[in-house]
Amino acid sequence: MKSNNDPGKEEIEEFFKNLQDKICDAIEKADGKKQFEQDLWQHHSGGGGRTRLIQEGAIIEKGGVNFSAVYGPASEDMKRQLKIEKDADFFATGVSIVQHPHNPMVPIIHMNVRYFELSDGTYWFGGGIDLTPHYINLFQAKAFHEKLKQVCDKHDVGFYPQYKKWADDYFYIVHRQETRGVGGIFFDHLNEQSLKKSKREIFNFVKEVGEAFAPIYTQLMTTNAGLSYSEEQKEWQHIRRGRYVEFNLVWDRGTKFGLATGGRTESILMSLPKEAKWFYNHSPANGSKEEETLSYLKKGIDWVNLEVQER
């Protein structure tokens, strides 16, 4: 399935860089108060990144939109993690996003699109989007999955069911037996071998996932940011953020890989919220909104076919 039309790493890197710009613009416009600040950094073996953070905005309390394109000889750590036996040069580029809003009625969101290649010619794409509401809104969760299904279906009707399940399994806090949020899609190691599609076709899918992010999240920002909330609801947000921290530091393979292979700590850990809390054995009251939210933090919910009313 090789073709002359296959995208090279320069084209992919350029797309991701522009995607970062577009997403930052969209979030700034929706936030209306603060702008992203940028840190440029260089990777020890080659390349580098643009870490962008928005802090204390009108809607976003702390949000990162990171781009990087790094390369060099694969380190021993990387070879072990990726199960590569021979010496090789690598090239990795991607965009990674986490947004933590002030208002507990606005969900946390995460998106990542990435490309990796080795000097022996192997390559793969990976990525995903998942939504973590502090308070479940069934209508919005369903709409989120419908949008992702649309994006997937345009490229392969097999994608959504498979990548939705992959997200359920990936964004799972094993020791809590709960999902991080309402899931989304997750995919990895996409290439000609795994998909029977050309590199161009796979890249087109990944591009569309990346481009879906800004309209999805800015709508959630503007729709929910005006909702009122109590001190108790703010505290629940901090507890849910604690679970977000637990997932990212204990189970997220991307975070662990980054920290173990000498990635830039501050760029990796921009995913952590400004503030999180842990109460021993916290359990929401019977019949509460918090309990309702917890009841939806599980695998296998068929969001697209859920019958819900707008509210």
Next chain:
Amino acid sequence: MKSNNDPGKEEIEEFFKNLQDKICDAIEKADGKKQFEQDLWQHHSGGGGRTRLIQEGAIIEKGGVNFSAVYGPASEDMKRQLKIEKDADFFATGVSIVQHPHNPMVPIIHMNVRYFELSDGTYWFGGGIDLTPHYINLFQAKAFHEKLKQVCDKHDVGFYPQYKKWADDYFYIVHRQETRGVGGIFFDHLNEQSLKKSKREIFNFVKEVGEAFAPIYTQLMTTNAGLSYSEEQKEWQHIRRGRYVEFNLVWDRGTKFGLATGGRTESILMSLPKEAKWFYNHSPANGSKEEETLSYLKKGIDWVNLEVQER
């Protein structure tokens, strides 16, 4: 080096259980306001534990003192983690403590003493104490190490240098290149083979480590709890607690082992503070007390021989 005088698991369990009682009493007395609440729990394969938490005390904001004694067939996860090849029954007992105070001038402390045995007759003791000041007090850090050295020297003058270095290496936040605090002692896999001491002699050492905890920490509590502090210093405490969370969730083998082998999540994660914060790329001001503290969060400081003035 086997002897008829060797302690059996019943004696060891009984000691740890009483140690939990004595330490809780001492902390309650020093705190003066709140008492520990107890949760009894059972392990799925046998045995169980007593999780005790003190919350919103006069001095301690959130502190756990846990005892457990669990047994049963070693699970596949446990065998993989412990590199055991054959089927075996295990027995594990220990006391584990983390105290998070309100006042940033009072350090966080951790202590653990534990015993593990397998049905094939192999056994080992492990444990450690380490201190994590939010603000370094050189005199107190030195006194802490002096006390630990005294405890070690009574049993073997080789212990302190070896276990102090082990703590430096263990309580290390690799991705930050900083130690969790000013260290202490750490030891593992102590038995007749590794030490050329009888089981009774090793147990006597572990007992004395456990018994050293209460006088060390209650003195720090009562000496420092009256010190005044600012909002900025409280914020710095929350940042340091964030590093504590990072260490425990990313690097602490005990936490990872517990979460991966189906340990009781709420008992394991009682080590997390009530509240922690993360600011992107935070860096203390030149010449500040925060910068001074950071400068001591490194391996290899010879605390016992450091020349310091009381302050």
